Amino acid sequence: MKQAIHQLTIETRGQGLTDITAPACRFVAAQGVATGLLTLWCRHTSASLTVQENADPTVRADIGRYFETLAPEDPGRYAHDDEGPDDMPAHLRTMLTQTSLSVPVVDGRLVLGAWQAIYLFEHRRQPHRRDITLHLIGE
Amino acid sequence: MKQAIHQLTIETRGQGLTDITAPACRFVAAQGVATGLLTLWCRHTSASLTVQENADPTVRADIGRYFETLAPEDPGRYAHDDEGPDDMPAHLRTMLTQTSLSVPVVDGRLVLGAWQAIYLFEHRRQPHRRDITLHLIGE
Amino acid sequence: MKQAIHQLTIETRGQGLTDITAPACRFVAAQGVATGLLTLWCRHTSASLTVQENADPTVRADIGRYFETLAPEDPGRYAHDDEGPDDMPAHLRTMLTQTSLSVPVVDGRLVLGAWQAIYLFEHRRQPHRRDITLHLIGE
Numbered sequence: 001m002k003q004a005i006h007q008l009t010i011e012t013r014g015q016g017l018t019d020i021t022a023p024a025c026r027f028v029a030a031q032g033v034a035t036g037l038l039t040l041w042c043r044h045t046s047a048s049l050t051v052q053e054n055a056d057p058t059v060r061a062d063i064g065r066y067f068e069t070l071a072p073e074d075p076g077r078y079a080h081d082d083e084g085p086d087d088m089p090a091h092l093r094t095m096l097t098q099t100s101l102s103v104p105v106v107d108g109r110l111v112l113g114a115w116q117a118i119y120l121f122e123h124r125r126q127p128h129r130r131d132i133t134l135h136l137i138g139e
Numbered sequence: 140m141k142q143a144i145h146q147l148t149i150e151t152r153g154q155g156l157t158d159i160t161a162p163a164c165r166f167v168a169a170q171g172v173a174t175g176l177l178t179l180w181c182r183h184t185s186a187s188l189t190v191q192e193n194a195d196p197t198v199r200a201d202i203g204r205y206f207e208t209l210a211p212e213d214p215g216r217y218a219h220d221d222e223g224p225d226d227m228p229a230h231l232r233t234m235l236t237q238t239s240l241s242v243p244v245v246d247g248r249l250v251l252g253a254w255q256a257i258y259l260f261e262h263r264r265q266p267h268r269r270d271i272t273l274h275l276i277g278e
Numbered sequence: 279m280k281q282a283i284h285q286l287t288i289e290t291r292g293q294g295l296t297d298i299t300a301p302a303c304r305f306v307a308a309q310g311v312a313t314g315l316l317t318l319w320c321r322h323t324s325a326s327l328t329v330q331e332n333a334d335p336t337v338r339a340d341i342g343r344y345f346e347t348l349a350p351e352d353p354g355r356y357a358h359d360d361e362g363p364d365d366m367p368a369h370l371r372t373m374l375t376q377t378s379l380s381v382p383v384v385d386g387r388l389v390l391g392a393w394q395a396i397y398l399f400e401h402r403r404q405p406h407r408r409d410i411t412l413h414l415i416g417e
Contacts, residue, residue: 005382
């Protein structure tokens with residue numbers, strides 16, 4: 001049984017989804033593990049992880065609009081606004097999605113379904129550098 | 140330390156919760172692992188996993204109605220409707236619940252609380268065949 | 279490769295967030311594991327786990343108010359109210375946050391970001407005793 005760690009750094013362009021499936025798959029492939037478990041951890045409280053459809057780009061636009069409504073910017077609503085009106089909604093959108101994901105590895109590959117991609121979900125308006133830690137255990 | 144993989148296939152009857160605790164427990168019991176970690180991965184973007192109360196069936200009815208309101212069908216609202224008005228709400232309800240769950244195993248059993256059950260949450264109106272990958276590591 | 283299990287018991291004071299980062303870190307430090315994976319499992323369906331900012335206490339107040347709106351108490355709305363009007367909202371708020379979290383361990387420490395803390399999120403009005411199982415694997 002072996003383990004491996006990888007730090008993935010993503011430069012986001014502001015709010016929206018960045019597909020991180022390819023670098024996650026490359027890391028797994030490079031370790032030569034046939035069966036195992038990959039865990040992704042997003043090291044932020046205003047960006048998160050989610051699994052969504054990778055085919056139709058309108059899905060990602062609909063997701064963005066939906067979360068703008070679900071946890072809206074609203075200057076009078078939140079006590080915490082140190083970093084602006086998108087600060088507290090970013091924390092809430094993070095809570096409603098994922099900070100960690102664990103994906104089994106079978107035959108050397110992540111068991112993603114045909115339409116699944118792993119996304120980093122940036123919740124701040126400005127571009128940010130985001131760190132995701134990958135942990136693999138298996139053999 | 141050993142690992143085991145199992146593919147669980149569930150035929151859903153359309154929107155709602157299917158209890159998958161029993162097959163998950165059977166898989167764990169069959170591996171002879173005393174201490175370990177079970178991970179469940181749902182291989183879809185319009186069905187998800189959740190942990191909820193297993194006692195009162197009205198909880199599951201309330202959950203269904205709540206998610207119909209939280210991420211509603213609304214033909215004019217979403218750009219993505221290739222598969223009908225329940226397509227995009229299914230993606231959103233998936234994002235708001237879980238694609239992966241990891242449950243410790245102690246004394247050969249999942250450490251579920253007295254009222255906890257693990258459910259597959261189908262978000263499409265039509266019945267679907269859904270695949271969940273189980274990964275166990277332990278000894 | 280080794281594993282360790284710890285039962286963490288938290289006495290909550292009713293609705294709100296309790297920081298459980300310190301006891302989780304102490305458990306990891308005591309195991310002498312350099313690289314590994316810590317999984318936390320909340321054994322309840324009316325309390326959950328979340329990762330949020332640990333700096334500004336107004337964040338936690340905003341989170342409380344937000345979830346009161348997102349999954350409100352509303353006596354006429356839910357069929358399930360055996361334990362009172364906060365019963366069903368507690369289940370829904372649990373579903374919208376996390377029951378399990380898995381955090382990589384690198385150089386003997388959890389890879390939490392600078393602003394990240396792990397919280398137990400109590401959703402019932404009354405104080406409760408809550409059990410969280412910690413599972414560590416690594417070496």
